[in-house]
Amino acid sequence: MNRPLVAILDDDEVMLRVLKLQLERRRFRCVAFARTDAFLQYLESEERAALYIVDYFLDSRRLSGLDICRKIKSRYRAPVIMLTANKGTSTIVNCLQAGADQYIVKPYHIDELEARMQATMRLYDSQQEAANVATAAERLRECVTVNWLLRVISVADGSFVRLTEKEMALFELLASEDGPLDRERVYASIYGAAMTPFNRSIDILVSRLRKKLGELQAGIDILTVRGGGYILAVPDREHGVA
């Protein structure tokens, strides 16, 4: 089971240890820091937390919680939740302007904090998926033009293929994933139901899409990964087929 790593900075050791224990009981892994300099050293290390929790009011002459939040945001694409004992509007505005994704007022209820953490991480995961789509789309753009709305894929010499709705759905799905997609997931995504045994719908759909992509002679293909489903192979100008 995946246990997200959470990095916490709070110079109040009681609060820090309470939060660490609470999160560990809820199956998070935690690294906890009571000192700002130790936390900054951690930021320079190779380990990356899935989420950072930073106290707003640090007893540091040099850096505030907002400064730390900005440092995290300038380095990594990772969610930050600010903990504050002050629910004043200016404090909340400061948190959000520093780039914090969420804030929570102390004393908090751990259920609420966990819900905010999960919501923030879900949002980042979905944005990461969107980023993957963009990357695949970039590679596709180098060899074909995809009109997602009209379901038409064309190449520079003007030849094109028109896809059915299901074929387009399969193409979008494969283009959004860097690794192989298993048949069950493809089926569930396209047909909205669990695949029944001996169902050949996906095989037929893949076969039809593969044939149409082949007609374009753009080097795009659907590869069957033994035991792993399907993967879209898109030519990469620098490194060959990806």
Added chain:
Amino acid sequence: MSQDALPWLDARLLAEALETDAPEVLRDFYSLFLQQVQELQQQLDGFKPPFDTGELRLLAHKLKSSARTVGALALGEQLEALERACLQGSSATTLEAILVATRRAGAQTGREVQAWLDDHVD
């Protein structure tokens, strides 16, 4: 609700927050908190008029959340009053009165926490 109506130590709160009533776990937290309260008392003793309200506010703010989390509600309330008085630029007389009340709350809370620790020895 007046500050006096709040308990010096509501031991249920820390157990609820940590989702355990295991004494060996709770003891660590109360011991650490007691140490913080004792440090607070020493630091508060060092404040004399004219008060450095910036430092005093920092001190009050720092322990406020811990106090409430471990169930030292009266001390948490008193620290909030001290922090607010510093922010509002209250007079030295007012600050002195709040400081006296905070020291008293700190001393009483310390005794309550120590009593809990004595009742839950290994």
